[in-house]
Every structure is written in C-alpha cells, then in structure tokens.
Amino acid sequence: MNRKLRTVAFQGERGAFSHAAVHKLLGDKVTAVPCTRFEDVFRSVSDGNSDAALIPIENTLHGSVHENYDHLLNYDLPIVGETHVRVAHTLIACPGVRFKQLRRVYSHPVALNQCLKFFAANSQLERIPFYDTAGSVKMLMQDLPDDAAAIASSVAADIYGANVLKRNLEDDRGNFTRFFLLMRRGTKPPLTGTEWKTSLVFTVRNVPGALFRSLSTFALRDISLAKIESRPLRGKPWEYLFYLDFLGRVDDKKVQKALGHLEELADTLRVLGSYPKGA
Amino acid sequence: MNRKLRTVAFQGERGAFSHAAVHKLLGDKVTAVPCTRFEDVFRSVSDGNSDAALIPIENTLHGSVHENYDHLLNYDLPIVGETHVRVAHTLIACPGVRFKQLRRVYSHPVALNQCLKFFAANSQLERIPFYDTAGSVKMLMQDLPDDAAAIASSVAADIYGANVLKRNLEDDRGNFTRFFLLMRRGTKPPLTGTEWKTSLVFTVRNVPGALFRSLSTFALRDISLAKIESRPLRGKPWEYLFYLDFLGRVDDKKVQKALGHLEELADTLRVLGSYPKGA
Numbered sequence: 003m004n005r006k007l008r009t010v011a012f013q014g015e016r017g018a019f020s021h022a023a024v025h026k027l028l029g030d031k032v033t034a035v036p037c038t039r040f041e042d043v044f045r046s047v048s049d050g051n052s053d054a055a056l057i058p059i060e061n062t063l064h065g066s067v068h069e070n071y072d073h074l075l076n077y078d079l080p081i082v083g084e085t086h087v088r089v090a091h092t093l094i095a096c097p098g099v100r101f102k103q104l105r106r107v108y109s110h111p112v113a114l115n116q117c118l119k120f121f122a123a124n125s126q127l128e129r130i131p132f133y134d135t136a137g138s139v140k141m142l143m144q145d146l147p148d149d150a151a152a153i154a155s156s157v158a159a160d161i162y163g164a165n166v167l168k169r170n171l172e173d174d175r176g177n178f179t180r181f182f183l184l185m186r187r188g189t190k191p192p193l194t195g196t197e198w199k200t201s202l203v204f205t206v207r208n209v210p211g212a213l214f215r216s217l218s219t220f221a222l223r224d225i226s227l228a229k230i231e232s233r234p235l236r237g238k239p240w241e242y243l244f245y246l247d248f249l250g251r252v253d254d255k256k257v258q259k260a261l262g263h264l265e266e267l268a269d270t271l272r273v274l275g276s277y278p279k280g281a
Numbered sequence: 282m283n284r285k286l287r288t289v290a291f292q293g294e295r296g297a298f299s300h301a302a303v304h305k306l307l308g309d310k311v312t313a314v315p316c317t318r319f320e321d322v323f324r325s326v327s328d329g330n331s332d333a334a335l336i337p338i339e340n341t342l343h344g345s346v347h348e349n350y351d352h353l354l355n356y357d358l359p360i361v362g363e364t365h366v367r368v369a370h371t372l373i374a375c376p377g378v379r380f381k382q383l384r385r386v387y388s389h390p391v392a393l394n395q396c397l398k399f400f401a402a403n404s405q406l407e408r409i410p411f412y413d414t415a416g417s418v419k420m421l422m423q424d425l426p427d428d429a430a431a432i433a434s435s436v437a438a439d440i441y442g443a444n445v446l447k448r449n450l451e452d453d454r455g456n457f458t459r460f461f462l463l464m465r466r467g468t469k470p471p472l473t474g475t476e477w478k479t480s481l482v483f484t485v486r487n488v489p490g491a492l493f494r495s496l497s498t499f500a501l502r503d504i505s506l507a508k509i510e511s512r513p514l515r516g517k518p519w520e521y522l523f524y525l526d527f528l529g530r531v532d533d534k535k536v537q538k539a540l541g542h543l544e545e546l547a548d549t550l551r552v553l554g555s556y557p558k559g560a
Contacts, residue, residue, distance in 0.1 A: 039397065062512075065344025110390060111412055118318065131410045133390055213509065214493070214500035221493035230492065231510040234341075 007185075007192045011035045011043045011052040017136030017158025019087055023181040024056045025157075027085040027280065028192065040070055044077045047184060054192075055079065055184040061089070062178045066231060070182075071203065071245060074274050081201055081275030082191035083183030088175075091117055093168040094139050094159045095151040101167050106130055108138035109153035117153060117171040139164050183277070195278025198251040199228055202261075204268040205235070205243050212267075213244065219263040220248055223256050252276040286464075286471045290314045290322045290331040296415030296437025298366055302460040303335045304436075306364040306559065307471065319349055323356045326463060333471075334358065334463040340368075341457045345510060349461075350482065350524060353553050360480055360554030361470035362462030367454075370396055372447040373418050373438045374430040380446050385409055387417035388432035396432060396450040418443050462556070474557025477530040478507055481540075483547040484514070484522050491546075492523065498542040499527055502535050531555040 010032050012020035024034040035052050037043045046052040057073075060066045074081075091113055095104065104127060107114070111131045114121075121127060132138040138152035143162045151167060152158075159166045182201075185191065206212040213232070220227060229247035250257040252273055265271050289311050291299035303313040314331050316322045325331040336352075339345045353360075370392055374383065383406060386393070390410045393400075400408060411417040417431035422441045430446060431437075438445045461480075464470065485491040492511070499506060508526035529536040531552055544550050 039394075060344070061347075063347050065339070065347055065510075068340075068342050068344055111410070112391075115318075129412075131390070131412050133408075133410050208505065210503040210505045211500035213506055214496045217493045217496065221490035224489040226487065226489045227492055227511070229511050229513075232506070232508050234508075 006190065007032060007053045009033045009035050009052045010054045010056055010183075011037050011046040012056045013037050013040050013043050013058075015134045015136040015140060015158075017139060017154060017161040018134070019089055019155055019179060020056055020058060020181065021136070022155050022157040023058075023085055023087045023179070026087060027056065027083055027181070027183060040067075040073060044073045044079060044184075047079055047186060048077050050186070053185065053189075054082075056181050057184065058179050059182050060180045062176055063174065066245065068233060071233075074182075074184075075203060075272060078187055079184040080187055081182045081277050082185050083193045083277045084180060084199065084280035085183075086178050086180050086280060089116075089172065089177040089179055090155065090169065091153050091171040092156045092159065092166050093120075093151050093171055094142070094154055094156075094164045095167050096142055096146050096148070097163070097165050099148050099151070099165070099167075103149055104151050106147075106150040107153060108132040108141065108150060110135050110138070113153050116173055116177065119173050120168075120171045136161070182275075184275075191277070193278050197249065197279040198276055199247055199279050200250055200252050200257065200276040201229075201245070201247045201274040202272060203243060203245055203274060204264065204271040206268050208242055213242075216244070216264055216267050219260045219267065223260050225250050225256065225260055249279075250276075285468065286311060286332045288312045288314050288331045289333045289335055289462075290316050290325040291335045292316050292319050292322050292337075294413045294415040294419060296418060296433060296440040297413065298368055298434055298458060299335055299337060299460065300415070301434050301436045302337075302364055302366045302458070305366060306335065306362055306460070306462060319352060323352045323358060323463075326358055326465060327356050329465070332464065332468075333361075335460050336463065337458050338461050339459045341455055342453065345524065347512060350512075353461075353463075354482060354551060357466055358463040359466055360461045360556050361464050362472045362556045363459060363478065363559035364462075365457050365459050365559060368395075368451065368456040368458055369434065369448065370432050370450040371435045371438065371445050372399075372430050372450055373421070373433055373435075373443045374446050375421055375425050375427070376442070376444050378427050378430070378444070378446075382428055383430050385426075385429040386432060387411040387420065387429060389414050389417075392432050395452055395456065398452050399447075399450045415440070461554075463554075470556070472557050476528065476558040477555055478526055478558050479529055479531050479536065479555040480508075480524070480526045480553040481551060482522060482524055482553060483543065483550040485547050487521055492521075495523070495543055495546050498539045498546065502539050504529050504535065504539055528558075529555075
C-alpha cells in the first residue's frame with residue numbers, strides 16, 4: 003500500500019458500514035475519519051485534510067446514490083478503487099446483557115425495517131428509531147441499559163466494546179453496498195490489479211437512438227459494459243445524464259479511441275476514473 | 282375515473298408522500314389504504330383487498346427502489362399509471378404553537394438530514410429521529426407538546442389537523458419521487474392519455490455488445506427510450522437485469538415488433554405495463 007495514504011474520510015459514525023468498507027479495501031493501517039455529510043467527505047479530501055474518501059455509490063436494494071454522483075461531478079477527485087460490503091445487521095448489547103433481558107432495540111429506521119422477520123419472531127422487543135446504526139451502539143455504551151440493544155454492523159460492536167448477541171438479522175441477505183475510493187488528482191493511486199474498470203458520466207440530447215449510437219462506441223470495439231443508468235435531468239425535460247462503467251483502463255489505446263468517439267456523439271462527457279475491479 | 286377504483290393501497294402512515302401521490306394521480310374520491318411494508322401493498326391488491334396500489338419506483342436523489350422492481354416481478358400486477366411528487370418538507374406543529382416556542386423537531390432521519398441548512402440557521406432546535414414523517418405529526422397531535430414540531434408533507438398537517446409553520450425546509454428543491462399505479466390483470470385501467478410509456482425488465486448474458494444489440498430493437502424503429510438501468514444479479518456473476526422504459530404502447534404495431542425482436546435477443550423479458558405518461 004502507498005505510504006502516503008494515511009487518512010480516509012467516510013460519512014457516518016465510527017462503526018458505520020462505510021467505516022467497515024475503508025478497512026476492507028485498505029487494511030487496518032489507515033485511519034478512518036468520520037464526517038457528518040457526504041459533502042463534508044468530498045471537501046475533506048479536496049481541502050487536503052484527508053488523503054482519500056470512501057463513498058457509497060450504489061446498493062442492491064436502494065439503487066444508485068445520485069447525491070454522490072453529483073458530488074463526483076462537482077469535485078475533481080478521481081475514483082481510484084472500488085469495493086463491495088454486505089450490509090449484515092447484528093444485534094449488539096452492553097457486556098453482560100443477555101438476550102432474554104432485552105425489551106428495546108435502537109437503530110436507524112431503515113435498518114429496523116430490514117429486520118422485520120426478527121421482530122415478528124420476537125414481539126417482546128420494542129423498536130426505537132435512532133439517528134444512526136453505529137451511533138445507537140455508541141449511545142448504549144454510554145448509558146449502559148440492561149434491557150436495550152442496538153442493530154448495527156459487527157464492526158460497531160468491536161469499536162465501542164459491546165457484545166454481539168445475534169448475527170444476520172436482516173430479512174434479505176442480498177443487501178450489498180458498492181463503494182468508491184477517491185483521491186486528489188496527481189496522487190499516486192494505492193491499488194493495482196489485473197482487471198480494470200472505468201466510470202464515466204455523459205449527456206446526450208434525447209433524440210431516438212442517441213443512447214444506441216453512444217453505446218456503439220464501446221460495442222464496436224468489444225468493450226464490455228458493467229453498468230448503465232439513465233438519470234433524467236429535472237428542469238431540463240428530455241435531457242438525460244448517463245452513468246456508465248466499462249471494463250478497461252482509460253490509458254488503453256482501444257479505450258481512448260472509444261472515448262474519443264463518444265466525445266463526438268455526446269453533449270458532455272466526464273471520465274470519473276479508472277480503478278482495479280474490486281471484490 | 283373508473284367506478285371500480287375505490288381503494289388504493291400505499292406504504293406508510295396517512296399523510297406520507299405516497300399518500301399525497303395517490304390523490305394527485307386519482308383525485309379525492311378514492312380511499313387511500315395505509316400498509317406497513319411494500320410487500321403488504323402488493324399483497325393487498327393481489328388478494329383483492331384493495332383495487333390498486335401506488336408504489337414509489339425511483340427518486341431523483343436516491344435512485345431506483347429495487348425492492349419494488351423485485352415485487353413487480355414476483356406479483357402479476359401491471360403498471361397502469363405513473364405520477365411524480367416533489368418531496369417538500371414542511372415544519373408542522375399543534376394549533377396555537379408558535380415557531381419561537383419550539384425546541385425539538387421530530388421526523389424520519391432521512392428527512393431531518395435533508396433540512397440541514399434550516400437546522401444550521403436554527404440551532405436552538407434539537408433534531409429527534411422518528412419512525413415516519415407523517416407518523417411524527419400524528420404523535421404530536423396525540424401528545425400536544427407546546428415546544429415540539431415535526432417535519433413532514435403539508436398533507437400530513439391537513440390530515441391530523443396540525444398547523445404548517447414553515448414550508449420548503451429541504452436543502453435540495455430537486456427532490457422528486459416517481460410512483461407507479463398497479464392493478465390486477467384484466468381490470469379496466471382508470472387513466473388515459475395521448476402519450477404512453479411502457480416499462481419492461483429483461484436479462485441478457487454479459488457478452489460484449491449484448492445490451493447494444495438489445496437496444497437496436499428500439500433504435501432501428503425510432504422508439505425513444507425514457508429510462509435504462511442495469512442491475513447486477515448478485516450471486517450470478519456477469520449476469521445483468523435491465524430496467525427499460527420507452528415511449529409507446531404495448532399494443533402499437535411497431536412496439537410489438539420491437540418486443541418480438543428483443544425477445545429473440547434476451548434471455549428473459551417481462552413487460553410490466555403500458556400507461557399514460559404522468560405529470
């Protein structure tokens with residue numbers, strides 16, 4: 003790993019799924035820096051206060067995080083890595099507290115709603131919404147109740163010194179979040195690999211076949227797409243923005259030709275970065 | 282409006298944005314039926330307990346609601362309408378309570394986080410997470426505090442007899458949610474229009490150019506796309522599912538030819554419905 007990558011900004015409390023993603027991708031030697039909002043994460047790297055940012059970009063249940071695509075367009079921070087983390091919900095309580103003592107469970111409402119089968123099977127448990135999954139563990143360890151637990155990632159239990167009582171509470175095991183690692187332009191990227199992906203955003207005027215012609219620039223060169231998504235531009239009826247990921251690296255000759263060709267056809271085109279395909 | 286469409290299931294409490302969408306699309310004569318989970322909404326129509334369902338399918342900040350696409354594939358409930366609702370956050374308190382009395386504001390954490398500029402400008406207000414936007418208004422009207430307010434849609438204020446103190450609290454005015462209206466197959470659709478859209482889901486094996494060939498079936502017939510999105514099939518590496526909306530009606534001759542052609546190229550194809558383009 004690159005010696006210069008020491009601090010990585012993420013959104014949420016310590017122990018959030020983004021925090022787990024930082025260490026999955028970069029190991030335990032980097033320092034993860036919690037930020038309140040996604041924009042704070044981008045600004046932290048842009049201003050030089052952190053070396054890198056790790057941001058969620060899509061989830062298998064909730065779709066793309068358009069807000070972060072918007073920030074990617076507003077900040078000049080290339081994508082240099084990706085990783086996927088399974089959103090596994092864990093029941094966490096203070097040390098010494100046993101499951102049969104529990105009456106209340108705190109977590110973010112989205113997490114509580116992803117564990118409905120667990121709550122249906124344990125009707126003695128009251129669900130109490132809290133600001134944040136990891137934050138609810140932090141709160142328990144401050145107040146030390148003997149009848150309350152939290153739902154969060156198991157990383158949050160480790161960080162705050164709490165106990166895991168049950169694992170895999172989530173109704174749907176297919177809940178994964180994909181994250182991008184961002185750094186300032188000109189910084190040496192810390193990761194390498196054999197298979198590369200490139201992400202870009204482009205706009206085309208909405209005439210029939212516009213997208214088809216845009217995709218021809220890749221299809222005619224046998225470049226495989228990994229993601230395509232249209233996003234209507236609100237306030238600009240009939241204009242669309244496209245997110246596109248393909249297999250290949252921006253400095254491959256074939257890729258450069260495809261991008262040159264796409265530039266002819268698109269109104270705007272912005273390459274967000276090339277990065278090793280992540281696990 | 283069709284006489285048979287009397288009850289419409291939606292997810293959330295009365296006064297939720299989905300509830301507002303029901304009346305925006307269908308007027309005030311239909312009865313909106315609140316359900317706890319999205320699956321309950323689908324089941325309510327499928328079992329004949331409600332005449333129709335209104336479900337959110339994508340949001341301009343948060344992307345597609347993959348969970349509802351999954352339910353669309355699991356239930357045979359054709360899409361017969363669409364509408365868009367702006368997510369406008371309103372500050373709501375009990376009658377007689379004035380803004381300067383307020384110290385606490387309840388709402389769903391997602392809504393609280395979408396009003397950060399308002400809270401930055403009003404630091405005397407403590408943010409308290411609650412299960413549901415409309416549910417926080419309902420709770421206020423039961424407890425009648427004189428120092429608390431809720432953030433929800435203005436419809437929630439009307440329904441529970443509360444007062445709107447401030448409008449447009451949200452940081453981003455471009456927050457819209459798109460909804461689909463669903464009915465049982467064979468029911469006469471209640472809406473008509475001049476411009477139609479069709480939504481479908483298909484899968485192709487991930488060989489280079491597979492999507493390009495699939496889109497040729499529309500491009501070669503000058504059919505305009507309104508949405509395209511790939512979704513990786515987790516557990517089936519290299520297989521993708523695509524959501525596609527185009528302008529046209531499934532019983533147009535040109536559309537039938539395009540769909541026949543797409544059927545040749547795709548592994549699976551499912552038309553989710555044709556419906557008048559919604560405001």
